[in-house]
Amino acid sequence: MARLSRENKASRPATARARRPAKAVAERPTRRRRKSSGDTPYHHGDLHEALLKAAEQVLERDGLPGLTLRAVAREAGVSHAAPTHHFGDLTGLLSELAAIGFRQFGAAMAAARASATTPPERGMASAKAYVAYAQAHPGMYGLMFRSERLDYSRPSLHEASEASFAGLARGVGASRQEQISEESLSLDQAAAIARAWSLVHGFTMLLLEGRLSKILNRSPEGTSAEMLLDAMVRSTGGRPPRP
Amino acid sequence: MARLSRENKASRPATARARRPAKAVAERPTRRRRKSSGDTPYHHGDLHEALLKAAEQVLERDGLPGLTLRAVAREAGVSHAAPTHHFGDLTGLLSELAAIGFRQFGAAMAAARASATTPPERGMASAKAYVAYAQAHPGMYGLMFRSERLDYSRPSLHEASEASFAGLARGVGASRQEQISEESLSLDQAAAIARAWSLVHGFTMLLLEGRLSKILNRSPEGTSAEMLLDAMVRSTGGRPPRP
DNA sequence: ATTTAAATCTTTACATCGTAAAGATACGGG
């Protein structure tokens, strides 16, 4: 528990700094202060980046419900209203963080695609990488796909999620051994992409929420989530509907 | 907008009732007051049920983020702390409401299964009913599958969700033309259930969050979500993996 | 180089939320 009364003032002696007279300014080490300079100047230097890193840490440590504006500000050792000037509001911060997640996620998927050789292997590797990312970063995945407070009109988030989706579509196209256009899709192509995405996203969500445990418990001894995914994807296959 | 200052006192003139002397008690219509009695007695009669109905209304009107304990109390015309005595805390209320949702959902799925005749039709009808329920009750579906504050150890919720899942499993078994045991599953059976559930759940989540619009927009003119679902499920098929 | 505007960060304030505790009221068993 260890509830902190009021805001966490311990991380930074604000009162001492507040009554500091202006003559102490000269003792700053450099004009453009760097991080880990020992001192805590009024201007942080790159608080934007620091807040995003703090947010990622809070998300991994306390999960999605613990990811609040004030918690992030505490983690960064800064006043609770500071994030406002860099992200506008909570939606802004969460959206920028989700954009980072989509970039990480897209990179992991691309690596998985590159590691496989044959088209069927490629699909399976992608599916496993998809679930593996979500299991390794459940908070981030929840933020990306389950949060109500994301603003996809923000350029960074829009671009990152679009790129991630384009990778998925390209992967499905490759497993069907045909080119996927950016502009238009046939119904078969659209269905293939929707099927692959729905299957792996649904599996991931159910797995993260513990809804698959009933199935896993009734499965043969020692059946893991990955084995279930393997069996599930294999029987679905990446083959085109018309042989 | 229309923000209310402080709590909404307008729904019930608390002050007038508070200083009412005890002699006015006799004018109550009946000993066991019924709803819509015109008067607002101190004891509600069946606040438990009334709160659940109010919660469902708030959920449909304002969505999941608007579903707060205080909003439900306002909707029911009762003090903000009243729900505590019937549901313990927010988790309790949400869990009981989710149980209602699972019962509605299970009934809709059962009806869909009953309306179809052949096994392949049955699978398709179930899938469409699944998505249709979520589209008709997006808030409830979100509560059931996306809420962090549900307590599945509560008997009503546990039982309702278990029953809903059992219906799904039975449906998958029927489409494979084999009996599904309550105790143990073969890996093929487990994979078939996980595949059907993941596919339709993933599709539903992506659809509700607007993530499929990119696919639908690039699809042939006039492609609806239902058509996409149809094409998606048809190519997946309910056939057993070993013909 | 000095003054001034802008950017950055803190403090203060407020409405809302969940929850706990204490007070008021009505019901039901003795």
Add this chain to the structure above:
DNA sequence: CCCGTATCTTTACGATGTAAAGATTTAAAT
């Protein structure tokens, strides 16, 4: 008829998001 108990209200507290005003540093303009 009376008193214990269940039901409901009031009051209170800490937490959160957000707005507004003050403090401080940087950057620009003259």
